Amino acid sequence: MTRHHRTPRILGTLLLVATAALTLGAGDRPAAAARGTTPFDRVVPAPASVQQGGAPYEISRSTRIRVDGTSGSRQVGEYLAQVLRPSTGYPLPLTTTGTGGIRLALGDGPFGAEGYRLTSDSRGVTITAGRPAGLFHGVQTLRQLLPPAVERKTAQPGPWAVAGGTVTDSPRYAYRGAMLDVSRHFFTVAQVERYIDELALYKINTLHLHLSDDQGWRIAVDSWPRLASYGGSTQVGGGPGGFYTKAQYQEIVRHAAARYVEIVPEIDMPGHTNAALASYAGLNCNGVAPPLYTGTNVGFSSLCVSKQETYDFADDVLRELAALTPGRYLHIGGDEAHSTSHADYVTFMDRVQPIVARYGKTVIGWHQLTGAHPVKGALAQYWGLDSTSAQEKAQVVQAARNGTGLILSPADRVYLDMKYTEDTPVGQDWAGLVEVRRSYDWDPGTYLPGVPASAVAGVEAPLWSETITTAADIDYLTFPRLPGVAELGWSPAATHDWDAYRLRLAAQGPRWDALGIGYYRSPQVPWAS
Numbered sequence: 001m002t003r004h005h006r007t008p009r010i011l012g013t014l015l016l017v018a019t020a021a022l023t024l025g026a027g028d029r030p031a032a033a034a035r036g037t038t039p040f041d042r043v044v045p046a047p048a049s050v051q052q053g054g055a056p057y058e059i060s061r062s063t064r065i066r067v068d069g070t071s072g073s074r075q076v077g078e079y080l081a082q083v084l085r086p087s088t089g090y091p092l093p094l095t096t097t098g099t100g101g102i103r104l105a106l107g108d109g110p111f112g113a114e115g116y117r118l119t120s121d122s123r124g125v126t127i128t129a130g131r132p133a134g135l136f137h138g139v140q141t142l143r144q145l146l147p148p149a150v151e152r153k154t155a156q157p158g159p160w161a162v163a164g165g166t167v168t169d170s171p172r173y174a175y176r177g178a179m180l181d182v183s184r185h186f187f188t189v190a191q192v193e194r195y196i197d198e199l200a201l202y203k204i205n206t207l208h209l210h211l212s213d214d215q216g217w218r219i220a221v222d223s224w225p226r227l228a229s230y231g232g233s234t235q236v237g238g239g240p241g242g243f244y245t246k247a248q249y250q251e252i253v254r255h256a257a258a259r260y261v262e263i264v265p266e267i268d269m270p271g272h273t274n275a276a277l278a279s280y281a282g283l284n285c286n287g288v289a290p291p292l293y294t295g296t297n298v299g300f301s302s303l304c305v306s307k308q309e310t311y312d313f314a315d316d317v318l319r320e321l322a323a324l325t326p327g328r329y330l331h332i333g334g335d336e337a338h339s340t341s342h343a344d345y346v347t348f349m350d351r352v353q354p355i356v357a358r359y360g361k362t363v364i365g366w367h368q369l370t371g372a373h374p375v376k377g378a379l380a381q382y383w384g385l386d387s388t389s390a391q392e393k394a395q396v397v398q399a400a401r402n403g404t405g406l407i408l409s410p411a412d413r414v415y416l417d418m419k420y421t422e423d424t425p426v427g428q429d430w431a432g433l434v435e436v437r438r439s440y441d442w443d444p445g446t447y448l449p450g451v452p453a454s455a456v457a458g459v460e461a462p463l464w465s466e467t468i469t470t471a472a473d474i475d476y477l478t479f480p481r482l483p484g485v486a487e488l489g490w491s492p493a494a495t496h497d498w499d500a501y502r503l504r505l506a507a508q509g510p511r512w513d514a515l516g517i518g519y520y521r522s523p524q525v526p527w528a529s
């Protein structure tokens with residue numbers, strides 16, 4: 001430690017006393033509140049470990065963001081600067097020299113792929129991680145330790161103080177996802193990017209895009225151009241629909257990658273394929289293309305399992321999609337294939353899964369895939385309910401025991417398109433009404449008894465779009481439920497506690513106001529205002 005760094009002895013003694021006094025016990029957080037800083041126990045998702053104490057750090061006009069020369073540290077530094085500059089009005093330059101300020105450093109330590117440590121004292125804030133993703137998650141924690149006004153896009157009065165202490169954090173599960181259905185209603189690149197920004201706030205690291213369904217095909221495929229040009233030309237209720245060009249899709253992928261979010265593209269097959277069947281008559285067993293579909297029924301369409309053309313189609317589509325996708329996964333759907341016989345379903349899945357591997361990707365399918373033969377390494381996405389039959393659950397549990405990983409998306413817990421109450425606008429209720437507590441109050445580790453803990457890859461909150469058309473609709477159904485799912489995916493099981501969680505969640509409300517996110521003001525949560 002240089003002279004420059006050393007704390008005068010008397011101050012050091014005071015700090016020690018303060019640290020002892022301020023280290024958080026359960027329900028004990030008066031000191032930070034008294035100074036106007038956000039206490040560490042208001043962070044969502046709850047960090048693995050927090051030790052609050054010591055003097056706060058105040059961001060000022062002279063604060064610099066110190067990066068370590070690696071491109072990852074610089075990229076996260078630029079991102080942080082873009083968050084902080086508009087509201088603080090400070091220049092916050094990036095630098096590789098000097099001391100103090102906000103330091104983002106890659107280093108050795110027990111951080112894993114996404115973990116980080118954040119320390120704060122009067123001289124500065126240091127975020128250390130093994131990988132850039134960890135620095136990025138640490139930055140999300142730092143945002144939440146600053147006053148909510150930091151999220152505004154115009155200069156605010158401040159002050160901008162971060163409570164003193166240490167957060168040591170890493171995720172419980174590697175897969176923490178959300179899904180957006182861009183097929184039932186199309187959403188623009190800007191709307192998807194906004195969603196990615198919102199997900200990143202809560203350390204979600206995966207966005208699954210449901211790119212095809214009966215009502216619309218949303219991704220350009222060069223070898224089958226009518227899929228997008230015709231199959232993408234409408235949506236639920238009629239209207240123009242839309243699709244992403246390859247350049248637009250890659251822009252979404254880039255935007256996500258800069259926020260350490262992996263895109264998982266889904267082409268739903270063999271059911272949910274009316275848009276494709278309408279675009280190419282040859283994909284139908286009878287050779288006749290059905291009309292485009294703008295209703296909301298499910299289970300009426302199927303690719304023709306006995307035709308070679310079907311597999312040429314699947315090969316071309318998955319090859320082109322794999323080439324656009326740096327992520328590890330291709331989701332091939334497989335749900336609600338009610339118009340495909342069981343034997344045909346198994347035949348289809350047996351032929352299509354190896355195509356995914358041929359293009360270097362790993363299969364994800366909805367959990368009906370476990371009724372066929374999931375290939376080695378495949379993940380099954382469970383979307384059942386409490387009331388799902390014991391037989392269907394047992395099939396999923398057995399697959400997990402045999403090595404199929406599970407992504408948990410129980411519909412009566414984490415389907416973001418379910419209504420909160422009978423009276424809330426937009427959404428569906430086929431899986432039940434899902435208030436905030438219900439979406440948070442379950443444990444992915446024990447949810448399906450008999451599943452080995454190691455088989456649970458993580459959680460995902462799907463947002464189906466039959467009833468929604470705007471960014472405001474997306475926000476309303478997503479907030480405040482998504483942060484709870486994010487916490488189930490990130491935080492240690494030991495932190496799970498509804499009474500504590502609802503206070504953490506309440507503290508997010510003013511942040512969403514500052515970000516322009518309209519949310520459901522659930523009466524279960526003690527919102528501040």
Ligand code: TNX
Binds near residue numbers: 335366428464465
């Ligand atoms: C079931 S969940 C579906 C979707 C619907 C959703 C509406 C799943 C794999 N299939 O086709 O959009 O319900 O909540």
